């Protein structure tokens with residue numbers, strides 16, 4: 001009973017919570033006044049508590065609005081009904097109360113009335129736009145709807161996924177009666193709003209067949225026919241789904257908000273002082289974190305006592321653990337090392353490289369230049385402008401998001417820094433490498449035409465970079481061919497590096513020319529090689545803080561086996577490698593895994609192993625391989641250590657059918673790998689379009705055919721038709737190998753600390769079972785097993801959560817998250833107690849309507865009985881100043 005009553009307690013107030021600030025704690029240490037200050041704070045807290053008395057509805061009342069009182073009775077600080085409810089100190093009401101809801105409703109409709117000018121009914125405005133249509137509707141559904149309402153019209157267009165449709169009428173009478181009918185009708189339960197639409201002024205321009213030579217020399221932006229929805233824009237101001245739609249009479253693609261600029265869309269907090277931004281982020285994180293406590297409490301089976309952390313959460317305002325503040329970014333402006341610019345048309349119809357002014361779902365496709373977006377670096381801005389100039393004269397069309405046609409889609413600028421002092425000022429001066437990725441859709445484009453355009457583009461970009469003062473660095477230009485609807489291309493999209501000519505190289509950079517599609521950056525004094533599609537945190541200096549915090553909390557020592565889950569280019573594992581016995585990194589992006597292996601090598605790190613595969617496919621087997629073995633005394637040394645390879649060693653191929661490259665004293669391993677990489681990249685895009693896995697094998701891996709493969713694994717010996725070099729060298733004569741594998745990645749398991757003898761293969765995303773005997777007897781049991789996970793926005797797959805939760809040897813887990821919602825969902829599954837009678841998984845019927853937390857609660861029911869983790873501490877790290885996002889680190893232990 002007590003538990004039910006506690007559920008959801010204090011859902012809306014966080015004023016009681018005082019996040020501890022590590023700096024102030026330190027300053028106070030040893031201060032005799034600390035006690036006094038504590039007393040004063042307590043009193044202050046008491047005052048604040050009084051001010052909040054009865055300003056929130058009691059959750060018990062909310063669940064049983066017909067009446068009743070919670071067990072606290074009159075002593076309850078929450079209001080038992082609307083009558084008892086008091087306004088808050090800032091004169092607002094509990095947002096869940098009827099009063100607040102009524103107020104909100106009347107304010108919204110007043111705003112709507114004020115903002116919605118009357119729709120014109122005259123012969124010059126026969127084109128209207130209907131707002132608030134079900135997104136799943138197509139043009140046919142819209143037509144059927146209009147027909148069913150007996151509305152006469154000339155054209156009706158609607159794109160699936162958008163809530164806006166465009167209707168053209170023949171005369172004023174048709175418009176009048178349509179408005180009348182529509183004002184009284186709703187579609188899918190929603191009121192439809194009618195607004196004026198304006199035809200694009202350049203609609204008459206003929207589109208050009210881009211697949212033929214006829215188009216040469218013309219500006220060929222593909223303008224759709226007169227009945228295409230992109231020919232319309234709104235000219236009324238309306239509010240739909242809380243989104244303001246602008247009054248605009250110029251040429252517009254879709255709808256744009258009244259005041260929105262790229263700056264407002266991309267950096268919505270830019271007008272706040274930085275300290276306020278941090279406070280803003282902290283308070284929204286506090287609210288989200290409380291969901292963990294509420295949901296774990298709800299999901300805790302009745303037969304199991306509530307964990308201590310839930311019981312004590314009331315003392316910290318309902319939080320699962322303390323949020324120990326937010327670390328600020330060392331750099332606040334121009335911090336992004338990667339900017340993905342959309343290519344499209346501006347409000348005025350000009351080809352533009354920048355940011356979209358809103359969401360495509362809302363019908364907004366207009367692009368604005370990235371000026372005034374404080375997170376974008378000067379170099380990226382310059383490149384965007386050079387590319388935009390080039391597009392003005394390109395004979396190939398820019399991408400049209402409404403009908404998914406066109407050629408030029410996206411322009412990405414990635415920057416790399418030189419080593420040295422990580423100064424937070426004059427960031428530009430530290431940028432010494434730039435990779436430009438031009439995303440296009442090659443479908444149906446004449447090859448000759450395309451080649452010419454690429455060659456012209458390369459020239460414009462290199463000359464533009466060289467003519468800047470100071471000249472902009474330019475390392476590589478890569479073309480990415482992507483046909484999908486959204487610009488988010490899968491990692492295996494074909495890539496085509498464009499080579500820069502010698503003249504251009506010299507004119508734009510004094511640095512020696514590097515013909516490889518990669519750039520470099522430095523974290524914690526380690527050099528990281530980054531390939532085009534590999535993830536790398538966009539704010540390098542803040543990322544350094546993030547990783548070091550995660551490392552501190554992971555409490556590592558030489559007896560630790562560290563799993564770096566979703567390891568990307570190996571940043572976390574490699575920066576922490578010197579603190580641990582061994583790192584096992586897991587990552588699904590092949591290029592990133594190759595980068596990670598290369599990064600281990602160029603930094604001389606020998607105790608890391610990187611596995612390519614989806615964590616959900618490989619985690620269980622890896623845990624088995626590394627942890628489910630009898631205790632054994634010995635040391636599993638890192639694979640590089642075992643064969644003595646390091647960055648100064650010579651590397652040569654030994655099989656004759658692969659690459660041949662041999663170092664001399666002036667060539668570093670990195671240079672050699674750079675050559676290897678050039679070869680690897682040069683097989684693209686043809687060899688990668690088959691969707692098969694193709695990975696650079698760690699140089700120490702021995703693919704001589706004498707490996708202990710499990711059945712079903714492909715033998716990647718010398719005669720497999722692919723490049724393969726073995727690296728079996730001694731300390732002074734190490735041999736390197738670039739093996740391009742098809743369909744599988746190899747993980748080298750050493751059976752002794754002297755020589756690799758056992759190779760476990762992963763094929764089709766599954767690792768073979770470990771060999772009994774050899775692997776077992778050789779495996780060293782690390783005393784501490786820690787996982788650091790750093791998943792993408794969706795969080796960890798439930799299978800990974802289950803593997804981590806049910807493996808008793810993982811005692812500590814550090815979760816790095818860029819999305820607190822998915823962190824909370826994963827944490828519910830990690831931390832909620834289970835029973836010895838888990839329900840059978842019933843699937844997730846109705847999951848579309850469930851929140852991520854609701855889904856997690858559902859999944860906990862079928863979690864095998866296992867010791868739950870408990871949230872111990874949390875801290876935010878601001879990697880994204882001026883935006884609402886930030887990273888969060890949370891420590892779980894058991």
Ligand SMILES: C[S@@+](CC[C@H](N)C(=O)[O-])C[C@H]1O[C@@H](n2cnc3c(N)ncnc32)[C@H](O)[C@@H]1O
Pocket residue numbers: 534535536537565566567568569570571572586587588589592613614615616790791792797818
């Ligand atoms: C947020 S990034 C973190 C990368 C790395 N830890 C870092 O800080 O640079 C997430 C990484 O997870 C990888 N990833 C996404 N889904 C995955 C999965 N199911 N299994 C393994 N890796 C995955 C992505 O390719 C990406 O490199």
